[in-house]
Amino acid sequence: MEQAQEVDRKNTVVSGGSRFEGSIHISEEVIVELTKKTIQGIPNIQTATTGIASKFGIGRKSSEGVRVTVEDGEVPSISVEAYVLVKYGQRIPDLAWDVQEKIKANLERYTGYTVNSVNINVQGIYVDEPVVLAESEDAEDAQENEIESADADEEKKAGE
Template sequence: MMEETNIPLANGPAPLGEIEIAPEVIEVIAGIAANEVDGVYAMQGSFKTGVNELLGRTAHNKGVHLTVDENGLSVDVYCYIKYGASVPKVALDMQEKVKEQVLYMSNLEVSQVNVHVVGLVAPKSEDNTYLDLDTELGENA
C-alpha cells in the first residue's frame, strides 16, 4: 500500500535542506512514460479518473499504482494494448521506459515495474463500414 508521506530524494545530509517528492508525482512520471510506449492504446482508469476527465482534468497517473516498502519503489501499470502489437515487447519497453524516466526525473531507483495488460483494443475501420452478411446475401438472392 502506498504511504501517505513524501519520498526523500537525497540519501545523505542535504547542505541546503531536504528534498522530498510526493508519491503521486512518481505515478505521473510513470504514467506519462508508459503511455508514450509504441503499442500502448491507453491506461486503465478508475471511476474517479473518468469523472475528472469529464470535468476537463487530465489524470496523468491513470493506471499507475506506486508501492513504497522495504524493497524500495514498486510500480504497477495497468494498460490496454493495441491489437497486433507484441505484448511481451510492449511490456518490456514499458518497464524500461518507466524505470528510466523515474530515475532521470527524480534520481530514484524503481525496484520493479509490473505490467498488467487488462485488454486488447482492435483498430477501428477507416470509414466505419462493416460487411453485414445477411443484408448482402438477401440483396443478391
C-alpha cells in the first residue's frame, strides 16, 4: 500500500520516512490557463484580446486576454494582467473586484504561489446577441426569396 507524499515549504518531499530535495516549477502557460478558466466561470464577463504585440510574441507571456509574470524565489510570486469585456448593464467596479478576488484565490489555491497583483483592464462592453452584418444580410435575402417564390406560386394558381 502506497503512503501519501507530503511536500513542505522548502520543497522537501517526504515519502515513507525518506526525504529528497527537489523543486517544483509551474509553467506560465499553466497559470494563464488557470486564469482564463477562472474568468470563463464568472458570469457577465469574458476575456478580450491583448493587442497586436501579443500575436507576435512581443513583451511578456500573454494569451487571449491574460498576461502572467512569475518571479522566482523561495516561494514564487505571480503578477497577472487580465484584459476583459464586461456585459452591458453591469456595474464595472464591482465585477472587476470579484474577478480580482476569484483569480487571486484560485491561483493561490492551485499553485501555492503568492499572488502579488491582479490587474483588470476593462477594454469594452458586449451584449448578449452580437449583431453580425453578414448573417443578417443573408437572412434578409432568404426571407425576400421566400416571399418572391410564394408570390409566384399564388400567381401561377390564379392563372390556372
